Amino acid sequence: MKRIMLTVAYDGTNYRGWQIQPNGETIEGILNRCLSELLGEKIEVIGASRTDSGVHALGNVAVFDTESPIPAEKISYALNRSLPEDIKIQKSEAVAADFHPRRCASRKTYEYRIYCAPFPLPTKRLYAHYTYVPLDAALMRQAAACLIGEHDFKSFCSVDTQAETTVRRVDSIEIRVSGGVTEDSADRISQEIVIRVSGGGFLYNMVRIIAGTLMEVGRGHIPPEEMRRILEARDRQAAGPTAPACGLTLVGIRFEGR
Amino acid sequence: MKRIMLTVAYDGTNYRGWQIQPNGETIEGILNRCLSELLGEKIEVIGASRTDSGVHALGNVAVFDTESPIPAEKISYALNRSLPEDIKIQKSEAVAADFHPRRCASRKTYEYRIYCAPFPLPTKRLYAHYTYVPLDAALMRQAAACLIGEHDFKSFCSVDTQAETTVRRVDSIEIRVSGGVTEDSADRISQEIVIRVSGGGFLYNMVRIIAGTLMEVGRGHIPPEEMRRILEARDRQAAGPTAPACGLTLVGIRFEGR
Numbered sequence: 300m301k302r303i304m305l306t307v308a309y310d311g312t313n314y315r316g317w318q319i320q321p322n323g324e325t326i327e328g329i330l331n332r333c334l335s336e337l338l339g340e341k342i343e344v345i346g347a348s349r350t351d352s353g354v355h356a357l358g359n360v361a362v363f364d365t366e367s368p369i370p371a372e373k374i375s376y377a378l379n380r381s382l383p384e385d386i387k388i389q390k391s392e393a394v395a396a397d398f399h400p401r402r403c404a405s406r407k408t409y410e411y412r413i414y415c416a417p418f419p420l421p422t423k424r425l426y427a428h429y430t431y432v433p434l435d436a437a438l439m440r441q442a443a444a445c446l447i448g449e450h451d452f453k454s455f456c457s458v459d460t461q462a463e464t465t466v467r468r469v470d471s472i473e474i475r476v477s478g479g480v481t482e483d484s485a486d487r488i489s490q491e492i493v494i495r496v497s498g499g500g501f502l503y504n505m506v507r508i509i510a511g512t513l514m515e516v517g518r519g520h521i522p523p524e525e526m527r528r529i530l531e532a533r534d535r536q537a538a539g540p541t542a543p544a545c546g547l548t549l550v551g552i553r554f555e556g557r
Numbered sequence: 558m559k560r561i562m563l564t565v566a567y568d569g570t571n572y573r574g575w576q577i578q579p580n581g582e583t584i585e586g587i588l589n590r591c592l593s594e595l596l597g598e599k600i601e602v603i604g605a606s607r608t609d610s611g612v613h614a615l616g617n618v619a620v621f622d623t624e625s626p627i628p629a630e631k632i633s634y635a636l637n638r639s640l641p642e643d644i645k646i647q648k649s650e651a652v653a654a655d656f657h658p659r660r661c662a663s664r665k666t667y668e669y670r671i672y673c674a675p676f677p678l679p680t681k682r683l684y685a686h687y688t689y690v691p692l693d694a695a696l697m698r699q700a701a702a703c704l705i706g707e708h709d710f711k712s713f714c715s716v717d718t719q720a721e722t723t724v725r726r727v728d729s730i731e732i733r734v735s736g737g738v739t740e741d742s743a744d745r746i747s748q749e750i751v752i753r754v755s756g757g758g759f760l761y762n763m764v765r766i767i768a769g770t771l772m773e774v775g776r777g778h779i780p781p782e783e784m785r786r787i788l789e790a791r792d793r794q795a796a797g798p799t800a801p802a803c804g805l806t807l808v809g810i811r812f813e814g815r
Contacts, residue, residue: 308676308678308679308680309679309680310679310680310682355679355680357678357680375676379676379677384677384679384682385679385682386679387676387677387678387679388676389675389676389678417647418566418633418637418645418646418647419637419642419645420566420615420645420647421566421567421568421613421642421643421644421645422566422567422568422613422615422683422684422806424568424642424643425680425683426680548680
């Protein structure tokens with residue numbers, strides 16, 4: 300028996316999230332089915348991050364145990380042959396038999412992508428949230444600063460959480476802007492804003508609520524200095540809306556001591 | 558009667574190209590249908606670039622004539638309400654009554670996008686051609702240089718062309734590389750190569766055959782100094798394969814004197 304760790308990339312558009320649901324296809328469900336067929340054993344993966352319906356990943360992580368003689372690093376190749384185009388393993392490797400991706404301290408990085416322009420761009424629609432409202436990235440950076448560190452993020456957590464504590468550690472929030480006037484395409488004034496958040500784990504919908512609140516700051520509806528009060532309120536009602544799932548991508552997870 | 562010019566963006570994944578076909582949905586067909594419904598007249602657009610099935614656009618151009626009192630620049634807003642998510646107008650404006658987007662001298666810019674990594678990435682699959690073979694961009698740049706200028710591009714044209722002449726002018730070919738080792742996602746060594754080609758019009762499949770030939774150079778199958786001989790052969794058989802449609806995007810079109 301050995302424990303295998305998979306790094307899993309997916310386009311979440313056509314799935315009801317990571318975790319197995321009574322109705323609809325999930326990433327976890329498809330991995331279990333394809334792995335069980337490949338290895339001839341009943342396989343149930345343990346996922347590091349149970350991403351929501353519509354959220355994408357470049358590097359989510361799952362582990363499972365197998366008796367298979369297939370070398371750990373070859374499982375990626377064999378499994379990718381049966382996985383659909385929108386789920387692909389990026390790496391497979393052996394890990395310690397007691398390694399558990401949700402119990403091990405880790406640092407996760409998410410990106411929330413926003414496309415601002417007078418009209419939506421079809422080739423961006425699946426991986427960025429569209430808004431026609433211009434956003435001021437400088438205001439967003441100012442507001443984001445007070446979220447860095449260990450805080451009670453109850454204001455940034457969906458009310459139906461089952462988490463024991465709402466204290467989390469945010470290591471960094473970077474806000475990058477690209478675009479401007481694009482010469483080629485009819486002088487469209489467009490900008491793409493990427494909010495990149497790293498931390499030691501996140502509450503349910505936390506990154507999307509941070510993104511939704513920063514967008515309210517960026518459009519001038521919430522002054523940046525209000526962010527501290529929102530954080531201290533420990534009340535979901537104080538923060539902005541939950542930004543749509545399609546803009547969110549789990550970039551990667553680093554496990555401590557690995 | 559006035560002539561309106563539309564700048565049209567689309568995700569070509571689900572269409573049989575620009576031009577109306579007996580079977581399957583096309584960009585032109587959908588524009589004609591939505592415009593005719595919106596304006597209450599029978600509208601038939603004239604497209605600048607009849608892109609192939611699966612090819613994308615940020616700024617293709619179409620013109621049509623209408624009696625409608627809707628101001629030219631408002632047509633984009635009204636039309637986008639009835640267009641599907643994967644076709645969106647970026648701009649609408651009035652043009653001279655005799656402006657014809659295929660008879661007017663223009664400069665078109667295309668990008669061909671290639672994603673090279675050990676495994677495909679689901680969120681890139683629709684807009685980049687995937688290969689696991691690493692490509693040497695320096696060799697590709699060296700080979701591309703001899704294509705700049707006015708040449709007979711018969712070697713880079715699908716044999717079933719109806720073009721009167723196969724002489725075309727290529728103004729520039731830039732090859733940009735991004736990526737490398739990505740720290741977040743399991744140390745995947747990945748690179749994205751964008752071949753950006755501008756010129757005064759292109760033969761059928763010309764950019765995709767240039768991209769396919771440059772990929773053969775980049776992987777070491779064709780020495781870069783062979784490119785001149787391929788061009789001079791005036792024979793489709795001398796060049797490399799036609800690269801897949803999904804990697805190609807029509808970035809924009811500039812019309813002379815506009």
